Amino acid sequence: MNTQNITLKQKLILGSSSIYRQQLFQRLLVPFEAVSPDIDETPLPNEKPEITAMRLAETKAREVAKMHPQAIIIGSDQVAVLDEVLLGKPLNYENAVKQLQLVRGKRVIFYTAISLLNDYTDNLQTRVVPSSVKFRQLSDQQIQNYLTKEQPYHCACSAKSEGLGIALVEWMSSDDPNALIGLPLIALVDMLASEGINIV
Secondary structure (H helix, E strand, C coil), rough: HHHHHHHCCCCEEEEEHHHHHHHHCCCCCCCCEEECCCCCCEEEEEEEHHHHHHHHHHHHHHHHHHHHHCCEEEEEEEEEECCEEEEEECHHHHHHHHHHHHCCCCCEEEEEEEEEECCCEEEEEEEEEEEEEEEEECCCCCHHHHHCCCCCCCCCHCCCCCHHHHHHEEEEECCCCCCCCCCCCCHHHHHHHCCCCCCC
C-alpha cells in the first residue's frame, strides 16, 4: 500500500511535546502532527516500572485520541530505575544533584514504552524497550559543571543522553539506540507496518 495515501486517510499523530521525540519521528520521513497529552504520570502503588511505562504510553495515546478521533496515534513514556527505585524527573537543580550523586558509578535501567493506537479500528499495540546505562564515577564538581551547562530537569535520571549528558555515560546497551532518547524507532516501524504504513 502507498504510505502517502494512507496518511491522507488517517492523520498520524505523535502524542508528545518533546522536541527530541519529534526529531526522532522526523527521521521516518512521514507527515505527522505533534500533540501534547495532559495526563497524570504518577506511578501506581507496587507497579513494576516497565508496566508504569507501558500504562502511561497507552494513556497518552488514548488521551490524544479524544481530541483526534480516528487518527493513528503514538504515545511514549520512559521510566528510569536504580535497584528497583524509580528515578523521575528532578524538576530542579537540588534534586538533579542528588540523583546524579546517587547513580554515579552505577547501572540504571531505562524502560521506554511505545504505544500505537489506531483509533478507527481501536487496535492498540504496545512494546517496552529496556536500555542499560552505566554512569561514570562523577565527582561533585563534574555534576555541578554538567547541570550548569545543561539543565535536564525534565529528563528522567537528570541526564539528557541526546545532549551533553552523553559525557556522563561509561557505557550503554539497548536493542534500539533511539529508545534512550525516548522513541524506539525500530519498534515503531514494525507497528506502523502492521497498520499498512510501510516506511520503506
